[in-house]
Amino acid sequence: MEETPKPNPPTASEPPPAADPPTGPQASGEPISVDELLRLASEAETEPPEPGADLPRAASILESLLLVSTEPIPIEKARQLLGRLNLAQVREVLALLRAKYPADSSGILVEEVAKGIQFRTNPANQEHVRRLFDVKPPRFSRAALETLAIIAYKQPLTRQEIEQIRGVDCAGSLKTLMDRRLVKVIGKKDVPGKPFLFGTSREFMETFSLGSLSDLPSMRDIEDFLAASTGTRVEEGRPAMHLPAIPDGEIEQGGDELAASLAEAGRAAEGASAAEGKIPSDVTEAELSDAASKAAGEGSEPGNGD
Numbered sequence: 001m002e003e004t005p006k007p008n009p010p011t012a013s014e015p016p017p018a019a020d021p022p023t024g025p026q027a028s029g030e031p032i033s034v035d036e037l038l039r040l041a042s043e044a045e046t047e048p049p050e051p052g053a054d055l056p057r058a059a060s061i062l063e064s065l066l067l068v069s070t071e072p073i074p075i076e077k078a079r080q081l082l083g084r085l086n087l088a089q090v091r092e093v094l095a096l097l098r099a100k101y102p103a104d105s106s107g108i109l110v111e112e113v114a115k116g117i118q119f120r121t122n123p124a125n126q127e128h129v130r131r132l133f134d135v136k137p138p139r140f141s142r143a144a145l146e147t148l149a150i151i152a153y154k155q156p157l158t159r160q161e162i163e164q165i166r167g168v169d170c171a172g173s174l175k176t177l178m179d180r181r182l183v184k185v186i187g188k189k190d191v192p193g194k195p196f197l198f199g200t201s202r203e204f205m206e207t208f209s210l211g212s213l214s215d216l217p218s219m220r221d222i223e224d225f226l227a228a229s230t231g232t233r234v235e236e237g238r239p240a241m242h243l244p245a246i247p248d249g250e251i252e253q254g255g256d257e258l259a260a261s262l263a264e265a266g267r268a269a270e271g272a273s274a275a276e277g278k279i280p281s282d283v284t285e286a287e288l289s290d291a292a293s294k295a296a297g298e299g300s301e302p303g304n305g306d
Helices: 034-046 055-068 075-081 087-100 123-133 142-154 159-166 171-179 202-207 219-230 256-275 285-299
Strands: 108-113 116-121 183-188 196-200
Touching: 055 075, 055 087, 055 116, 075 087, 075 116, 087 108, 116 123, 142 159, 142 171, 142 196, 159 171, 159 196, 171 183
Parallel strands: none
Antiparallel strands: 108 116, 183 196
16 A cells, blocks of 8 residues: 655745735734724725726716615715715716706705715705695794704703703603604713713704704804894804714614603603692691681781771
């Protein structure tokens, strides 16, 4: 029986073949750091344009994607779907589409909403669109609008912080805003009790046609608008309000736990207001009549003594 020859081991003059080095952080088994992610993002912004990119064809593809999408398409996802165009080329594609749908003559507009791209109807035609669906625009109470404005400009903040600004209970307004998906829970505050932190949602930016929170009107803009509508002069030297930097996290709402807490707070507020007019059960009629006569005597003026 013949024996299979074994390969000769490498001699001292023949070094063993080197293994291929890892090509990135994932190949070496190490997690990607924040600096690496920021570097990749900056490279995407400054990467050279795609050679031979057919921008009119890309505009046609993006037009089809926007037509079938029910949500705004993020810029990064649009880059991937259009063949890895850089950001400058995506902006050129958007310019081509906007030229095709001018706001003065087109019923469809290409807008950047909620950090994405979306087809939207021309606001000039809103009354006719509303007749087609036979729906009324959503109505908000003053309390809900005040709560929403506080959250939009001060987020993230807790329910107690909202109530400190408004001075009244806001459990009902918060529940209404969360039911309409304009407000969501974005985390919990690192204090005893871990209260929920509230912030605006993507639906909020879509509803108010905001590309990002930085598009919210500044306090100066609001004061100028109020001055123009009411004819009052704006005070000079008012401090400006700076919007908070909100991360783009997709933290889910608090679910049943938060809903139960808001419902319980609403019932407690109703019970407190109803309890103000109730009479304790252990008070007798004689005591009531005596108290009423005393109150009537204190409220009446003394006679003149004639």
